[in-house]
Amino acid sequence: MQSQSIASSRRGPLKVLYFIGSYGPDVMGNASHEQTVLAMRERGHEVEVLTQITEPSVPRYTRVVYSGVPAYRVNLAAGGGRLSQIGGKLANGLLKYEYMATLLAAYRRHLRRHKYDLIHVEGAYPFGLVAALGGGHAPYLANVQGADVIDLPEADYGYRRFRLPRMGVSLALRRAALVRSISPLLADYLVKEHLAPSSKIAVVLRALENSAFPPVDVPLERFRAEGRDFLSSKYGIGIPRPVVMLLSRLHPFKGVEYLVDAIPQIVAAQRERGAEPPWFLVCGPSRSTEHYGDYREFLKKRAEAAGAASHVVFTGQVPHTEVRHHLAGADIFVCPSILEAQNKVVPEACAVGTPSVATETTGIVSYLAPLDACVSVPPRSAESIAAEITRLLNEPQHYKRVRQNALDVAETLRVEAIAPQLEELWWGTVARSRPLPGD
Numbered sequence: 001m002q003s004q005s006i007a008s009s010r011r012g013p014l015k016v017l018y019f020i021g022s023y024g025p026d027v028m029g030n031a032s033h034e035q036t037v038l039a040m041r042e043r044g045h046e047v048e049v050l051t052q053i054t055e056p057s058v059p060r061y062t063r064v065v066y067s068g069v070p071a072y073r074v075n076l077a078a079g080g081g082r083l084s085q086i087g088g089k090l091a092n093g094l095l096k097y098e099y100m101a102t103l104l105a106a107y108r109r110h111l112r113r114h115k116y117d118l119i120h121v122e123g124a125y126p127f128g129l130v131a132a133l134g135g136g137h138a139p140y141l142a143n144v145q146g147a148d149v150i151d152l153p154e155a156d157y158g159y160r161r162f163r164l165p166r167m168g169v170s171l172a173l174r175r176a177a178l179v180r181s182i183s184p185l186l187a188d189y190l191v192k193e194h195l196a197p198s199s200k201i202a203v204v205l206r207a208l209e210n211s212a213f214p215p216v217d218v219p220l221e222r223f224r225a226e227g228r229d230f231l232s233s234k235y236g237i238g239i240p241r242p243v244v245m246l247l248s249r250l251h252p253f254k255g256v257e258y259l260v261d262a263i264p265q266i267v268a269a270q271r272e273r274g275a276e277p278p279w280f281l282v283c284g285p286s287r288s289t290e291h292y293g294d295y296r297e298f299l300k301k302r303a304e305a306a307g308a309a310s311h312v313v314f315t316g317q318v319p320h321t322e323v324r325h326h327l328a329g330a331d332i333f334v335c336p337s338i339l340e341a342q343n344k345v346v347p348e349a350c351a352v353g354t355p356s357v358a359t360e361t362t363g364i365v366s367y368l369a370p371l372d373a374c375v376s377v378p379p380r381s382a383e384s385i386a387a388e389i390t391r392l393l394n395e396p397q398h399y400k401r402v403r404q405n406a407l408d409v410a411e412t413l414r415v416e417a418i419a420p421q422l423e424e425l426w427w428g429t430v431a432r433s434r435p436l437p438g439d
Contacts, residue, residue, distance in 0.1 A: 001393070004062065005207050008055050011175055013044040013045050013046065014045050014117040014118055014426055014427070014430060015043055015045070015046040015048075015109050015115070015116050015117050015118075016040070016046070016047045016048070016116060016117065016119070016120055016426060017048055017049075017050055017114070017116045017118070017119045017120065017138070018033075018047055018048065018049045018050070018120045018122070019049075019050045019051075019107075019119055019120065019121045019122065019127055019130075019131065019140075020033060020049065020050075020051050020053060020122040020123075021050045021051065021122065021123065021127060022051060022052070022314055022356065023049050023051040023071055023149040023388065024051070024064075024066055024068070024071065025051075025066060025283055028320045029320065029344070031116055031209035031210070031211055031260050032206065032207050032208065032209040032248045032344075032415070033357050034066065034067060034069070034120075035207065035209055035210060035269045035415045036207055036415055036418070036419065037049065037069055038067060038068075038069065038266075039415050039416065039419040040419060040422065040423065040426075041068070041069065043419060043420075043423055045423070045426070046123075046141060047069065048069070048070045048071070048072065048114070048116075049066075049069060049070065049071040049072065050071075050072045050074070050107070050110055050247065051071060051072070051073055051074070051292060052073070052074045052075075052076050052099070053073045053074070053075050053076070053077075053339065054076050054077040054104060055075055055077060055078075055079045056078065058073070058078065059073045059075060059078060060074070060078040060106075060255050061073070061074060061075070061106060061110075062075070063262075071079070071366065072110060072345055072403065073108040074103060074107075076099040076101070076103065077124055082218050083191040085262065086116065092375075094164050094169070095126070095161055095165060096164075097106055097125075097126040097158060097165075097167050098132070099130075100126060103126070103127075104130050104133055104134060107130050107131070107134040108135065111134060111135070111136040111138070114185045115119065115137070115138070116136075116138040116428055117138060117430055118138055118139060118140070118141065118430050119131055119136070119138050119139070119140035119141070120140070120141050120143060120426070120427055121140050121142050121143060121172075121176075121363055122143050122145065123142075123143065123144070123145050123148045124142050124144050124145075124148040124149055124169050124173055124176075124179075124320055124422065125148040125149075125165055125168050125172060125329060126159075126165075126168070128140075128142045128148070128169070128172030128173065129168040129169070129171060129435050131172065131176075132168075132171050132172045132174075132175040132176075133171075133176075135194065139176075139177035139429055139430060139432070139433035140175075140176055140177060140429075141176065141177060141178050141179075141425065142172055142173055142176035142178070142180065143180045143182075143254065143431045144173075144179060144180065144181055144182070144186065144190065145182065145339060146150075146158075146182075146186070146341030146342070146363075147159060148169060149169055149173075149186075149189070149193075149195060149341075150189070150253075150339055150340075150341065151164075151166070151193070152253055152338065152339055155251075155255075155289075155338055155339075156251075156252055156253075156254040156289035156290050156291055157252065157253035157339075157411075158253075158291065159249065167296050169195065170195065171284075173190075173195050173196050174214075174223075176196075176200075177429045177430075177433045178200060178201075178202060178425065178428060178429045178432060179196045179201045179202070180199055180201075180202055180203075180204055180422075180425060181202070181203050181204075181341075182203075182204065182205055182341055182342040182343060182363065183199050183203065183206070183341060183342045183364060183366055183367060184203050184207045184366040184367065185341075185361070185362075185365070185366040186202050186341045186342065186361075186363050187201045188267075189339075190279050199226075199424055200429065202425050202428070204412060204418065204421045204422055205342065205364075205367060206342055206344065206413065206418075207413060207415040207417075207418035207419070208347055208348065208351055208413040208414055208415070209415070210325065210414070210415065212347075212348045212351045212352075213325075213351045213352070213410070213414075214328070214351075214352055217359075220352075220353055222405075223328055223352065223435070224269065224328045224329065224352065224353060224354075226325070226328070226329075226375045227324075227326070227327070227328030227329030227352070228243070228313060228328075228329040229326045229329075230325045230326075230329055231243060231281070231325075231326065231329040231330070232265070233278075233282065233379075235283075235313050235315065237264070237279045237313065238295070239339070240276060241276045241277065241278055241279050242276070242278040242329065242331040242332070242393060243278060243279050243280075243281060243329060243330045243331050243332075244266075244278045244279070244280050244281070244285065244331065244332045244333075244334060244389060245281045245283065245326065245327070245330035245332070245354075246259055246280075246281070246282050246284075246328060246333070246334045246335070246336075247281075247283040247284055247318060247323065247333070247345050248283075248284045248335070248343075248345060248407045249284050249285055249286075249287055249382065250282070250286045250287060250295045250296050250299065251287040251289065251295060251339065252285050252289055252291070252295055252338075253337060253338050253339065254284065254294050254336070254337050254338075254340075255334060255336040255337050255338045255359065255379065255380065256295070256299055257298070257302055258336045258379075258380055258381065258382045258385055259280070259282075259308060259334050259336050259382075259385060260282075260299055260302050260303050260306060260308060260312070261302070261382035262304050262309055262382040262383070262385040262386035262389065263280055263303070263306065263308035263312060263385045264307055264308050265382065265383065265386035265390075266278065266389050266393075267308070267311055267387030269390045270390070270393065273394065275393070275394070276394065277311060278311075278331065278332075279311065279312075279313065280308075280310075280311055280312040280313070281313050281315055282312055282314050282315065282327075282329070283315040283316075283317075283318045283326060284315075284316075284317060284318065285316065296314055300314065313421040314367050323345075324348070324352060327345070327348055327349045327351075327352050327354050328352040328353070328354065330349070330394070331352050331354070331392075332354065332355060332356070332357060332392050332393070333345070333349035333354050333355070333356040333357070334356065334357050334358070334385065334389065335356060335357070335358035335359065336358075336359055336377075336379070336385060337358070337359055337362045337379070337381050338359070338361060339361045339362075339379070340361070340362045340363055341363045342362075342363040343358070343362050343363060345363045346362065346365075346368070346374065347364055347368075347409075347410055347413050349406070350368070350373060350374075350406035350407065350410040351407070351410040351413075352405070353403050353406065353407050354406075355374065355375065355392060355399060355402040355403045355406055356368075356374040356375065356406070357374070357375045357377060357385060357388045357389055357392065358374050358375070358377070359376070359378065359379040360376045360377065360378060360379065361379045367409075368406070368409060371403060371405055371408075372405045373402065373405040373406045373408070373409040374402065374406065374410075375388045375391075375392065375402060379395070
């Protein structure tokens with residue numbers, strides 16, 4: 001599916017509320033959102049943020065300013081007695097979000113005090129449902145992300161595998177003026193699942209923050225060499241051996257077991273060539289789920305059973321400030337997701353010149369693969385992962401071509417490139433809901 005053409009008859013500055021679950025300088029992964037908001041303000045739009053926090057010592061509703069951007073914070077942990085706690089547990093059991101009533105009340109209160117042309121909502125659930133129920137005169141754009149709309153019960157993933165959240169997602173998308181999909185693959189999924197018609201969906205990819213790219217004063221090869229030295233020092237792995245990396249939260253929908261299953265095949269193929277087998281770094285915090293338990297422990301047992309344990313290092317969570325060096329120090333990045341809306345780390349690997357092997361059911365692949373900027377493989381296929389990693393390790397020209405294309409495509413995902421597309425979507429959202437001033 002291609003992005004729909006969303007046009008408005010008059011373009012001018014808008015007052016926009018950016019409604020998001022977490023926002024602020026201490027939030028991991030916040031830079032992309034902050035830089036997007038700042039870019040939109042630079043384009044003349046008045047953008048404010050409404051977000052949530054859970055800090056017992058902070059008042060229920062506060063206003064702070066981050067980098068010149070007003071941010072209104074709803075403290076979900078403030079106040080509330082035993083009755084509130086019981087209500088929260090009930091809401092968590094039924095809605096899978098215990099603060100729905102608190103956030104909805106705060107949202108309504110905020111819109112009584114402030115007027116906007118548009119609400120930009122990050123996530124169809126729970127925030128899209130809050131916008132759908134919260135009323136107000138401003139239309140809202142539902143920015144779908146993945147877990148809010150994907151239903152993947154076999155991997156313990158997605159709000160829509162639960163009855164009431166499934167109904168909430170449908171209501172949120174039905175009442176949205178427009179829906180932003182962060183990949184062509186996710187747009188197709190929304191149509192296939194009857195969550196939104198294609199005429200209501202526009203594809204605008206998530207922007208890459210500036211810090212994802214190498215420093216402007218450091219040549220790429222030098223930066224990659226520094227990254228490799230960093231990995232060697234941090235994890236005690238020998239520099240002569242190549243590094244294959246996976247970096248994400250460790251959750252079953254990420255399909256990491258298929259990389260683990262591929263390791264013995266890759267090791268055997270390299271030894272047949274008389275080459276050193278690679279190190280495999282599996283980076284990220286573990287999640288526990290209903291059917292898998294602690295996913296990292298599941299993966300470790302699987303690696304031991306496959307005879308791959310001596311070749312893989314489970315690093316745990318990587319500080320956000322070290323992600324770029326990790327990706328630059330790797331020779332190949334792997335993303336074996338079963339189904340994912342976009343994926344943030346694959347394009348970050350592109351930005352530092354590390355080619356990726358990624359499943360065709362990973363949203364970003366529907367953008368990268370046609371440009372030969374990654375290697376696409378079927379989902380749930382250890383054999384395909386092993387074959388393509390082995391090829392990248394042993395065919396220098398293939399490796400160089402994919403790497404250069406990845407570097408080129410990463411430039412198209414800079415905030416400066418994404419902001420005009422998002423601006424077009426904001427104008428189009430308002431135009432579809434009511435005439436803009438001067439029409």
